[in-house]
Amino acid sequence: MEQIDAHKCFGGWQRRYTHESKVCDCTMTFAVFLPPQAEQGPVPAVYYLSGLTCTDENFVNKAGAQRVAAELGLALIAPDTSPRGHNLPGEDDSYDFGSAAGFYVNATQPPWAGKYNMYDYVVEELPALIKSEFAATVSDKASIMGHSMGGHGALVIGLRNADRYASVSAFSPIVAPGQVPWGHKALGGYLGDDRAAWRDYDATALVEDGKRFPGPAPLIDQGLDDGFLEEQLRPELLEDAAKAAGIEVSVRHQPGYDHSYFFIATFMEDHLRHHGKALLG
Amino acid sequence: MEQIDAHKCFGGWQRRYTHESKVCDCTMTFAVFLPPQAEQGPVPAVYYLSGLTCTDENFVNKAGAQRVAAELGLALIAPDTSPRGHNLPGEDDSYDFGSAAGFYVNATQPPWAGKYNMYDYVVEELPALIKSEFAATVSDKASIMGHSMGGHGALVIGLRNADRYASVSAFSPIVAPGQVPWGHKALGGYLGDDRAAWRDYDATALVEDGKRFPGPAPLIDQGLDDGFLEEQLRPELLEDAAKAAGIEVSVRHQPGYDHSYFFIATFMEDHLRHHGKALLG
Numbered sequence: 001m002e003q004i005d006a007h008k009c010f011g012g013w014q015r016r017y018t019h020e021s022k023v024c025d026c027t028m029t030f031a032v033f034l035p036p037q038a039e040q041g042p043v044p045a046v047y048y049l050s051g052l053t054c055t056d057e058n059f060v061n062k063a064g065a066q067r068v069a070a071e072l073g074l075a076l077i078a079p080d081t082s083p084r085g086h087n088l089p090g091e092d093d094s095y096d097f098g099s100a101a102g103f104y105v106n107a108t109q110p111p112w113a114g115k116y117n118m119y120d121y122v123v124e125e126l127p128a129l130i131k132s133e134f135a136a137t138v139s140d141k142a143s144i145m146g147h148s149m150g151g152h153g154a155l156v157i158g159l160r161n162a163d164r165y166a167s168v169s170a171f172s173p174i175v176a177p178g179q180v181p182w183g184h185k186a187l188g189g190y191l192g193d194d195r196a197a198w199r200d201y202d203a204t205a206l207v208e209d210g211k212r213f214p215g216p217a218p219l220i221d222q223g224l225d226d227g228f229l230e231e232q233l234r235p236e237l238l239e240d241a242a243k244a245a246g247i248e249v250s251v252r253h254q255p256g257y258d259h260s261y262f263f264i265a266t267f268m269e270d271h272l273r274h275h276g277k278a279l280l281g
Numbered sequence: 282m283e284q285i286d287a288h289k290c291f292g293g294w295q296r297r298y299t300h301e302s303k304v305c306d307c308t309m310t311f312a313v314f315l316p317p318q319a320e321q322g323p324v325p326a327v328y329y330l331s332g333l334t335c336t337d338e339n340f341v342n343k344a345g346a347q348r349v350a351a352e353l354g355l356a357l358i359a360p361d362t363s364p365r366g367h368n369l370p371g372e373d374d375s376y377d378f379g380s381a382a383g384f385y386v387n388a389t390q391p392p393w394a395g396k397y398n399m400y401d402y403v404v405e406e407l408p409a410l411i412k413s414e415f416a417a418t419v420s421d422k423a424s425i426m427g428h429s430m431g432g433h434g435a436l437v438i439g440l441r442n443a444d445r446y447a448s449v450s451a452f453s454p455i456v457a458p459g460q461v462p463w464g465h466k467a468l469g470g471y472l473g474d475d476r477a478a479w480r481d482y483d484a485t486a487l488v489e490d491g492k493r494f495p496g497p498a499p500l501i502d503q504g505l506d507d508g509f510l511e512e513q514l515r516p517e518l519l520e521d522a523a524k525a526a527g528i529e530v531s532v533r534h535q536p537g538y539d540h541s542y543f544f545i546a547t548f549m550e551d552h553l554r555h556h557g558k559a560l561l562g
Contacts, residue, residue, distance in 0.1 A: 007541050009546065011547075062342050064345040064546070066546070258288055261342070262290035266290055266292075
C-alpha cells in the first residue's frame with residue numbers, strides 16, 4: 001500500500017492510497033479520512049460507495065463529510081467504483097458499464113470475470129487491508145452508505161452482510177437493478193442472462209428473499225427533481241417490498257433536489273449522525 | 282445574463298450564469314448561491330475570489346460554504362479568475378499568468394489592456410449586474426474574501442473600497458505581490474515595469490500608503506505546511522506593515538494545513554461567521 005496524497009482537514013487527515021488488489025487483479029485507489037480522535041485509538045468507519053462516472057475523489061472533494069466525521073469521531077473510507085486499466089474490449093466505451101461502473105458485483109461473464117469483483121473488494125479485500133494497515137486508527141466496527149450505483153451497493157452489501165455492518169444508508173440509490181435499464185445492462189453484462197443470479201445484487205429482491213438490514217431502518221434520501229428517479233431509481237419498489245416483508249425503511253422524499261453532490265452535501269450530516277448513533281451509541 | 286446551471290442545496294439554490302462583460306470584453310461566468318432567506322427578500326452577499334488555476338467552480342464544489350451561508354442568510358458570489366477566450370499570445374501558457382491568473386488588476390500593458398480588467402469587473406461591473414438582476418434577492422451590503430491570488434484580490438479591493446464592503450477575510454493570501462515571484466510576474470506583465478503602479482495592487486503597500494480595511498480586523502488563515510508560504514505568501518509582510526501603521530489584522534497560523542480546499546473548507550465557517558457578524562449585526 002502506498003500513500004499518494006495527504007491533507008490535514010478539520011483536525012484530521014484526508015489521505016489517498018494505491019495498492020495491488022488480488023480480487024480485481026489491478027492497482028486500486030481508495031481514500032481514507034481519519035478524524036482527530038483516531039490519534040487516541042481506533043475509531044469506527046463508514047464506507048462510502050460512489051456512483052457511475054465517479055472515482056474516490058468526488059465524495060472526498062464535494063460531499064462535505066469530513067466536518068461531521070471529525071466531530072463524531074468516524075473514519076470515512078471511499079473506494080473507487082471499478083477496477084482500472086485492464087484494457088478489456090469496451091471497458092471505457094460507456095458511462096454505465098465497465099470502468100467507473102463496476103456495480104459492486106462479482107462478475108461471472110468473460111471478459112469481466114476474475115477482474116470486476118467489486119463486491120468482494122468492498123466486502124472482503126479492502127476491510128482486510130484496513131484491518132492490517134490501519135490497526136492503530138480504524139476499528140472493526142463499520143457502517144456503509146453510497147450514492148446512486150453506490151447506494152445500490154450499500155443496500156445490497158448491508159442486506160447480505162448484516163453481521164458486518166452496524167447501519168446502512170443511501171442517497172438516491174438504484175434499489176431494484178433487475179427492474180431498471182441501468183441494472184439490466186450492468187447485471188446482464190457482468191452476470192449473464194440468467195436473471196436468478198441477479199437477485200443476489202438487487203436490494204428489492206433480497207428483501208423479498210428474506211434478507212434484512214442491520215441496525216436501524218436504513219436511511220434513504222431521494223431528491224424529487226432527480227432526472228433518474230422515475231426510470232432508474234424507483235425507490236417505491238424497495239418501499240413496497242419492505243412493506244410486504246413487514247420491515248421499515250426510512251425513505252425521505254426531498255422536494256427540489258436533484259442527483260448531484262449539492263443534494264448529497266445537504267443531507268450528509270443526517271446520514272453520518274445516523275451511522276454515528278449505530279456505531280458509537 | 283443566462284443561467285447555465287442550478288441545483289437546490291441546503292434549502293437554497295446554487296446557480297451559475299454567463300453574461301457579456303464590457304470591462305473584460307468577453308463572455309464571463311460566475312456563480313451565485315442564494316440562501317433560503319432570499320425568498321423573503323434581499324440578503325447581503327459575500328464575494329469569494331479564487332486563486333490561480335481556478336474557475337468559479339472550485340469554491341462552489343469544494344469549500345462547503347453553502348451550509349453556513351444557508352444558516353446565516355448570506356448570498357455567495359463567485360466570479361471567475363480571469364477573462365477567457367481572447368486568444369492573446371501566451372494567454373494559456375502559464376498557470377500563474379494569463380487565463381485563470383487575472384490577479385484582480387486592471388491591465389495597462391498590451392495585449393492585456395482593455396481586456397484583463399478583473400479589478401473593475403469585481404468592484405464595478407459584477408456588483409452592478411447583481412444589483413440589476415438580483416434586486417429581489419441580493420442587497421447592496423457586501424463583504425469580500427478570497428484564497429491565495431484571490432486573497433490578494435480581497436485584501437486589495439477591501440483596502441481600496443472601504444466604503445463598499447463591511448468586512449474582509451482571506452485564506453493563504455498573497456499579501457505583498459510587489460515582493461514575491463508570483464507578483465513580480467503578474468504585476469510586471471499586466472502593469473509594466475514601473476513599480477510605483479504596482480502599489481495600488483499590493484495590500485502591504487496600500488497599508489503603508491495609508492489605506493485601511495473596512496469593518497473588524499480582517500481575518501486571515503494561513504496553513505503552516507503550505508508549500509507557497511515562504512516564497513509567495515509571506516503574511517508577515519502584511520503583519521509588519523499593519524503593526525507599523527497601528528492597525529490590527531487577525532492572522533491565524535494553522536499547523537499542519539496546506540494550500541488546498543481541505544484547508545479552506547476547515548475554516549470556511551469561521552470566515553462566514555466573521556462576515557455574517559459584520560453584515561447582519
